[in-house]
Amino acid sequence: MNNSKAKRIAFYGMMVALAFTFSYLESLIPFNFGIPGVKLGLANLVVVVALYVMKPGEAFTIALIRILLAGLTFGNAYSLAYSLCGGILSFIVMYFARKTKLSVIGVSMLGGICHNIGQIAVAAVLMTDKIVYYLPVLLIAGLITGLLLGIVSKLIIDRLNKISKKQNR
Numbered sequence: 001m002n003n004s005k006a007k008r009i010a011f012y013g014m015m016v017a018l019a020f021t022f023s024y025l026e027s028l029i030p031f032n033f034g035i036p037g038v039k040l041g042l043a044n045l046v047v048v049v050a051l052y053v054m055k056p057g058e059a060f061t062i063a064l065i066r067i068l069l070a071g072l073t074f075g076n077a078y079s080l081a082y083s084l085c086g087g088i089l090s091f092i093v094m095y096f097a098r099k100t101k102l103s104v105i106g107v108s109m110l111g112g113i114c115h116n117i118g119q120i121a122v123a124a125v126l127m128t129d130k131i132v133y134y135l136p137v138l139l140i141a142g143l144i145t146g147l148l149l150g151i152v153s154k155l156i157i158d159r160l161n162k163i164s165k166k167q168n169r
Contacts, residue, residue, distance in 0.1 A: 015054070015062050019046035023070035038141040041112065041149060043070070047091065048108050048153040053160050056095055063091050078126065086118035104157060105150030112146025113139055 022042035043066050050059035067087045071080030094111040102110070116138035123131040 012054070012058060012062070015046055015050050016065050019043045019062055019066035020069050022046060023066060023074065027070070027074040038138070039145075041115065041145050044087075044090070044108075044111060044115070045149045045153055045156075047087075048094065048104065048111065048149060049156050049160070051091075051094055051098055051107070052104060052153075052157045060091055060095075063087050081126065082119045082122050085122045086115040089118035089121075090115035103150075104154040105147060108150030108153055109143055109146035112142035112144075112149065114142075116142040 020043070022045065026039055026042050046066070047059060047063045050062050054062075064084075064087070067080070067083045071083055075083070090111040093114040094107050097107045097110050117135070120131060120135050120138060
């Protein structure tokens, strides 16, 4: 195995571990925004960064592995269903939005909104369709958390790109 491939595999593993660690931290520290079910989504920070610095399939795999690990470790069947649906919808929308002129912050905001739409869709199917009335609150929350994570993602992506350029000299 060449050095470049080994570095790529190590980076991939680090991203999975970081996403899982953020999920764990978020399960320990209740971010109480006064709105039931609203979370910061720290692990999605890793997914947004991966979408910009890795191949799309690798970023998607990181998202899926993180959701499965966190769901099986810290959640239950329902939380796993919510996370899978929200995470997959969010990733698909962010993947296509990234191909436009939308900034990292805009892509992250769309991801936050779509994650909540996916979760509400699952809740409507599993519980009651009346939960859809809660959607406006979750859309605002997704917009705000997506904005915050997008800002941090942009800083990390810029820093990783700078490091990569220095190494390639």
